Amino acid sequence: MKTAMKNRTIYLLVICASTLFTGCFEDIDDNPASTRDLNDFVWRGLNTYYLYKDDVPDLANDRFDTGSYEAFLNNYPSPEALFEYLRYQPQTVDRFSWITSNYIQLEQLLSGTTQNNGMDYGLMRYPDGSENVFGYVGYVLPNSSASNQGVSRGTIFYAIDGIPLTTSNFNSLLRNTTYTINLADYNDNGTSQTSDDNITPNGQSITLSKSSLTENPIFKTDIFEVAGENVGYLMYNGFTRDFDSQLNAVFGQFQANNIQNLVLDLRYNSGGSVNTAILLSSMIAGQTGNVFSTEEWNSDIQSQLSEAQTTNYFTDNDAGAPLNILNLNKVYVLTTKRSASASELVINSLDPYIDVVQIGTETAGKFQASVTLYDAPDFRRANANPSHLYAMQPLVLKSLNAVGNTDYSQGLFPEIPQSENYSNMGTLGSETEPLLATALQLILDDSRLYLPQTEPLDLIGDKTNFLSIGNGMYKELD
Structure with missing residues (x-):
């Protein structure tokens, strides 16, 4: 059976046991990594996996001989400096790749734990x-x-x-x-x-x-009755793998209550796991075995992968555990400019199969995904160099839906434009909260919907500016 759960990333949600932490720190103290060695890790990782490798001349396979490579590495005072130099058009194209000096914190962040x-x-x-x-x-x-x-x-x-x-x-x-x-x-x-x-x-x-x-990303759920039909509401704030079973349980409750409509609130969801996005979309629409998305990697990686390896499919299970599937033909999705990456992946990948009614403002515009690279011959956590805690989260692929839609750098635009009202934001999950009220009115009688048009204000940043992963989308690769 085709399944989306191929576990194809280098990123592992595994937190070191305390004894391993102690061993790591002892090794770091005894034999710290040199800047040259850290820079070598940065170049090797980006040369192998970076999505925009072909656009960066200094990442070409034949760019250096031994002597010039050493001189190149020694020209940068830190791995951060080299990483930033090698990012491709960071203000416009690659806005999301990053490097960390503490992968333990990174792993905690990806599992939902932050300061x-x-x-x-x-x-x-x-x-x-x-x-x-x-x-x-x-x-x-x-x-x-x-x-x-x-x-x-x-x-x-x-x-x-x-x-x-x-x-x-x-x-x-x-x-x-x-x-x-x-x-x-x-x-x-x-x-x-x-x-x-x-x-x-x-x-x-x-x-x-x-x-x-x-943070449990399942922030609020409810069931409303509208025109004699049951409407499920889910405010979902992050695609965090550790909570997938709880997400499935929510859909079990929806299924038990014969949900005929669903309002999916992604307005503050900055993204997360691609696998979780596949699971959520499968719970909404079914479509088991159909193409969820395809992936484009850099030319070196792409040439080594088969079509099956670059295709994700809708699924009916999570590692063997059956999913609770609603088989809906329409979903109402609430968005803002803060809806990013895996949130956009769900909208874009459902669109060829069911009616996705997007309410709110345009999304962030992120269609690329990253993996975690550790300093190891195979870039895996298990073989990571014990002399430091550096890791990278570079963009490695871009996603396309079943009909090839991608490159939505300006975001996905709503059918029903509506900005949040900062003078009266309402109560999340309340039938009178403006965005949810619009969705419920559409379900009741879309001919009676009237929204005054307002110009949305410019989003300058949000809480994800202060989390290393920001509004990221990541893969799990094997």
């Missing part, structure tokens, strides 16, 4: 088009600093530690472990236009501290 104060937020340019930035809170994690301090969805902040946020300083201000958010009120002046909106400080502030938190 986090519990506040999910987006950062928007002021309505007047200036360089000023305000933050809005999308949701708050339970049992976190933010929840304990009374932060809630719709909280607006304009400054950190009394310093107004701008496009040039937000990265440094929000990177600290502890900081104070200075609060404001967002006023839309009763119009649907944003040009007359304003942000007014209200004198309140809240101090937040980051700690190690594991």
Whole structure:
């Protein structure tokens, strides 16, 4: 049977046991890796797997002889410097490859554990088009600093530690472990236009501290009755493999309640595992055995792979465990500019088979996936060099849906354009929350839908700016 679970990536969600941690650190202390050796790891990994290898002359297989290669490696003071030099057009094409000096933290991050104060937020340019930035809170994690301090969805902040946020300083201000958010009120002046909106400080502030938190991406589920039909609602905030069985259980509840419509809320979902995206899409639409997506790698890798190895299929199981499948022919998906990578993969890959009604704003525009490369002859975790903890997460492939659609760098655009209202964001999962209310109205009677058109504000950043993986999509490769 064809199955999507081929486990084809170098990335492994395995956290070292404490004894292995101790051994690693002892080796690092006793025999630290040289800059030259770290740079060699960077070049070898990118020369082998980087999606844009063919566009970077210094990654060509015949670029160096022995002497010039050594001189090239020694020309860069750090592996980070070499990695950035070799990235292809990082401002426009490769916006998502990265390198880390601590792969233990990377592995924790990919399994959903981060240093986090519990506040999910987006950062928007002021309505007047200036360089000023305000933050809005999308949701708050339970049992976190933010929840304990009374932060809630719709909280607006304009400054950190009394310093107004701008496009040039937000990265440094929000990177600290502890900081104070200075609060404001967002006023839309009763119009649907944003040009007359304003942000007014209200004198309140809240101090937040980051700690190690594991986020369950299944944030909220519910079932509504609309026109005599059952409508499932799932707010899903990350494609995290560790929670796949819980995701399947949610669809078991939907199945038991005879769900005839589904609203999938991906508005703050920045992505994650390709395998999880396949599972979620299969639970929604079935289509077992049909092409979910195909992959394009660099020319060297592509020439070594068969068609079967570069094709992902809809599936009816997860490593043998049966999936709870709804077999829907339509799904309503809520999106914002923060919906990225694996979220976009689900939308794009379902589109050839069922009616995907996208509500919200255009998505982020990320169609590439990465793998984790460790410093080992085979780039695997098991054989990683014990003298350091460096790893890379380079883009290695781009995804195409069953009819070849890809390269959506400007994002996937909604059929029903609707921006969030920062003056009244509503309660997530409530039938009156604006984006969900639109989906429910479409299910009830789409002929009666009227939405005032507003220009969406510019997204400058969000919480993923401060997580190394950002809005990434990754593969598991064997």
